[in-house]
Amino acid sequence: MRVGVLGSGTVGTQVVRLLLEQADDFAARSGANLEITGIAVRDVSAPRDAAVPRHLLTDDATDVATSNDIVIELIGGIEPARTLILAAFRAGASVITGNKALIAAHGPELYAAAAAANTDFYYEAAVAGAIPVVYALRESMAGDRVTSVLGIVNGTTNYILDEMSTKGLSFDEALAAAQALGYAEADPTADVDGLDAAAKAAIIASLAFHTRVGLDDVEVEGIRSITADDIREAHASGCEIKLLAIAQRREDEHANGISVRVHPALVPADHPLASVHGGFNAVLVEAESAGRLMFYGQGAGGTPTASAVLSDVVAAAAHRVNGGQAPRESSYADLPILGPEKALTRYQVQLRVADAPGSLAAMAQAFADNDVSINSVRQSSYVSDEQALVTIVTHAAPVSHLDAAVERLRGEERVDEVVSVHRVEGL
Incomplete structure (x- = not known):
């Protein structure tokens, strides 16, 4: 079976290396000998890892995309990846990609092209590297x-x-x-501003809720504004701060639909996500019958991500040998995408207030008048003899109610300053 690879960066190099080194294993698992016929790169003469055979390199990406049974796209970005993948489908190839930005922007078009060609479209590596989140949501959770x-x-x-x-x-x-x-690029915008996580959140939500969700549907906030003081206050509250991708279904008297968002949030220290360290990823899925499922592992890196790519290659090859196909797009639910104001979350609000009788009652009233219930109140320290620092954590409420309560506090005469507002997840 002919295999073409588009791109030979960190992940592409490891995909090629493993396909060549473990050729017999992959043949036994898939039922076909997988022969790499071409590796498309921008500059054939550029230095390469010794694992990439130079005689396979070519700058004719269109030929690689249209002359193989299986095409692995690891270029990244929207173009020329989109054009090449569509050409591969028209040529009857199965396509494997790790391109989250492309799927978030053009997923329905790619699914339609795969269906029209009656071939496979796989993208396990697009979300959380080696962690099989896409498979879990697309197939394991289908029931x-x-x-x-x-x-x-x-x-x-x-x-x-x-x-x-x-x-x-x-x-x-x-x-x-x-x-x-090497964890962050010279230009870290996509990571620290939450854009990379937002593309993955869109894919996750589309799969989880059988609804088309695009990048524009995701509320995004990055981590540039997080300070050492925020971290210290989180620790004082028994929490860690994590950048979270959240896809949530609301089905109550106030809203019916899904909210998708990426933002930093306080996570209680005893929550499973609080103990995820370094460059690792973890995803927590809640389902009606299965309950809580957690997926944890390496979310990036050449070899871990190559593992996800090659699992898709084996599946696509096995389908060509034995019949069958990858799941098609499932968007039957077509749920409304809720605005960010309808998301359910909790706030931790730190206030500098007058240390006088009635101050706590005034703060509690501001929340009560906006239908927000208070979970806890902590007086952190005294700013002076006349001022105290108070931290309030709410129960879950719509963002619109929480924001209204915070605005009320800003205008309350006993409140000298709203010092910080952070979301809290996982309580």
Whole structure:
């Protein structure tokens, strides 16, 4: 069976190496000998890892895309990846990709092209590297009703926040450490501003809720604003700060639909996601029948991600040998995408208030008048003889109600300052 590879970066190099080194194993698992016929790169003369045979290199990406049984796309980005994948489908090839940005932007078009060609479209490596989240949501959970997915899906931001938490580094210091180790790019925008996680959140939500969700449907907030003071306050509250991708289904008297968001949040120290360190990823799925399922592992890196790519290659090859096909797009539910104001979450609000009788009652009233219930109140310290620092954690409520309560507090005469507002997940 002819295999073409588009791109020979970190992941592509490891895919080629493993396909060549373990050829007999892959033949036994798939039922076919998998022969790499071409590896498309931008510059054939550029230095390459010795694992990539130079005689297979070509700059004719279209030929690689249209002359093989299986095409592995590892270029990244929207173009030329989209054009090449569509050409591969028209040529009857099965396609495997790890391109989360492309799927988040053009998933329905790619699914339709695969269906029209009656061939396979696989993308396990697009979400959380080696962790089989896509397979779990697309196939293993097909007999259940998923209610929420909560996950750490970007290893770079998790490394940065972990360094800030365990070593007391500032954001800039932790980012510099991540760049020195190769965890973060020279331009870290996609990671630290939450864009990479947002693309993955869109894919997760589409699979979990059988509804088309695009990148524009995801509310996104990154971690640039997180300070050492925020980390210290989180620790004082018994929490860690994590950048979370959240896909949540609401079905109550106030809303029916799904909310999808990426933002930093406080996670209680005893929650499974709080103990995810370094560049690791973890995804927590809640379903009506199965209950809580957690997937944990390496979310990035050449070899771990290549593992996910090659699992898709084996599946696609086996289908060509034995019959069968990958699942088609499942968007039958077509649930409404809720605005960010309808998401259910909790807030931790830190206030500098007058240390006088009636202050606590005034703060409680601001929440009560906006239908927000208070979970806990903690007086952290005294700012002066006349002022105290108070931290309030709410119960779950719609964001619109929580924001209204915070605005009410900003105008309350006993409140001198709203110091910080953070979301809390996992209580």
